[in-house]
Structure formats: structure tokens, C-alpha cells
Amino acid sequence: MKPHPTNTRADRIEGLVLIVILLIVAGFAGAASFTHVKDWTLDNSPAGTGEWFGWANAVISELIPAAALLTIRRRRRTGGSIGYPMFLLVAAVALSLSAQLAVAKPGLSGWLLSAVPALAFIGLSKLVLSTAPTPTPAADAAPARPVEQPTATAPAPAVAEPVVLAPVEPAHPAPVAPAAFVRRNGVPLMGEVTR
Template identity: 50%
Template sequence: MIRQRAENAVKVLILLAIGGMAGAAAFTHVHDLTVAHGQPNWIGWANAVAVELMAIYLGLEIRSRRRAGRPVGFVGVLLVAFSLLSLAAQVAEAEPTVWGWIVAAVPSLAFLALVKVVLSSAPAAPAVATDEGLEAVDEPNPEPVTVDPEPVREPVIYAPVAPPARPAASAVLPPLGVVHPTRPGVVGVIR
């Protein structure tokens, strides 16, 4: 229990260190590229925040949509687009050599890999209250839930019912050639 907590604390510290440094490098490259192409300093930072935080947000959105069973296609395309923007800024600020491009791409790729690992991690095991506090429970083979089937209902048999008798046409229609009292202009009924 204590070892697990210590391990989790170390993971969080590593996560924060890598995320902070990679994020700072990626933010700086996007900012510098924006300013180098004629934009004011504050717009450089605004672009850096928009590009880098959008990738994190879209990763979170994909995770929540998957849990809800909703489609993730469009959000996934946006994540790839913003990731490519970040990566392009890294490479554009690099020395124009293969190694310069690779080294410049490392912060962006590390940041995106970190986001992917964090967002794809499995949820924690449920906690159970004990005398010493909460303890995680690992249930590798949970008991299957059985559901009693609905009781069998006896079929209901309906007796055929004859359709109601229809009156003969002569009982409903007036005789031929007789003027109907409510319609003086109509003579008889066409049969």
C-alpha cells in the first residue's frame, strides 16, 4: 500500500516534469515562430496556448466520448491537426538538418505521447473501506450476474369474431328517382 502510493507519487512527479519541460519548449517554439512572422508578442503566446492546450483538451474529449459511446472521428481529426501544427512549429524553428529537425520535434512528440499515455490509462480499481482507510480491491474474475427470465405467460386465445352485419344497400339508399329532402337539387343516387 505504501509502496504503491510512493510509486504513484514518483509517476506524478515525472509526469509533471516531462509535461512542464516539453510544454514549455513547445510553447516557446510556437511563440517564437509566430513572432518571427510578424505577429506581436502577446499573439505569439496566445497561439502557443491555443495550439498546445487544444491538443490536451481534444485528448480529454476523445476519452469522454469513448466512455459515452459517441463518435470520435471529427475530434480525432482535430487532434491530429493541432498536433501537426505543434510539430511543424518545432521543426520550423530547428536548424535545417535532419538531426536539427529530430531534436526540435522531441518536445512536441514527448508532450503528445505523455498526453496519450495519461489519457489512455485504465481507471483505478474500486476502493473498499477498511479499518485503516480505503484500500483498492482487485477483482480479476467478478461473479457473473444472473438475471431471472420473465415468467412464462400462458398464451391468450381469442375467439374469432364475425364482422358486424352490413345493412343491404336498399335499406340505406333511397329508391331511384326520389329527391332527397335535404338536397333538393340532387335527384336519386347513382348506383
């Protein structure tokens, strides 16, 4: 994607730094959240369930919010409905937070510390992905011309007299004989029927 021509170098650097921060937070939050979801899944699965199942649940529950955020951003740009992606986002975040809280040490501090990775990732994702682009002038718009200010010596423009138009009577179409109208099968609507 080509950067916007009015973006300064500082804007591009800030955007890049935000993306790098998001990726670092995502990496650490992903590691913590994936581990919590995997452990919660395996603790609540039947004996003998493979570890892959816990990792599969972790990947699914942690990547759905990122995909939902991207879809919401794209649909906002195109004017589409964001209802379903927003539902998926809320449901996935609720599942992830449930896993964080389920494996946490009981108590307020344990729950808060356990929920930090998921909340940080969601908060930063929303911050970075929902930044609105700056309004852009039309590329093919003609440059604005300065408006000439009237001087004190310039004569005032003449005001035109209003033009009054006489009403025009509508023209009446010529009458058409009913025999001119024919059904789709070729039979006239009125008049003699030929057999």
C-alpha cells in the same frame, strides 16, 4: 472521484507517479514548444505585431491536443464518436511539430531534437490518459455459490417426459358494424349522414 475499491495502494501510488511525470514533462515540453510556436508566429507575422499574439498562438496550439485527448477518453467511456476530437488532435500536433521543425537548426539532428518536446508530451499524454480501468465486478451482484458436485451414491435425476400441446385455434373477434366507426369530425364512415 473515489478510487476503485479493488485498487491497491501500490496502484494508486503508480497512478500518482504517472501524473507527476506527465506534469513535469508537460511543463518542460510546454516551455520549449510554447517558445518555438511563439517565435515561429512572430517571425511570420507583420512588423509591429505584439508578442502577446505569438504567446496566444502557442497556448492555443499546445492546449488543444490536451483537451482533445481528454475528450477522446471521455467519449470512449460513454460510447460517443471520437472522429472530431481525433481530427483536432492530429491537426494541433501537426501545427506544433511544424513550428518545432521551422525553428530548428536545418538537418536531421536539429529537427529531431526540436520535435522531442512535442512528441514526448503527446506520447505521455496518450499513455496516461488512455489507460483502461480494470474491469469491475457489479457492486450489487450476489456472491457466487459453490456448485455441488454429484456424488457416486446420489440417484440420477429423473428425465421428464416431453409435454405435447394441442394446437389452439385463434379466436375470431366479433364483427363490428361499419356505422360504429366515426371520423374525427363526428361524421360516420358508413350509413346515414345526419344533417
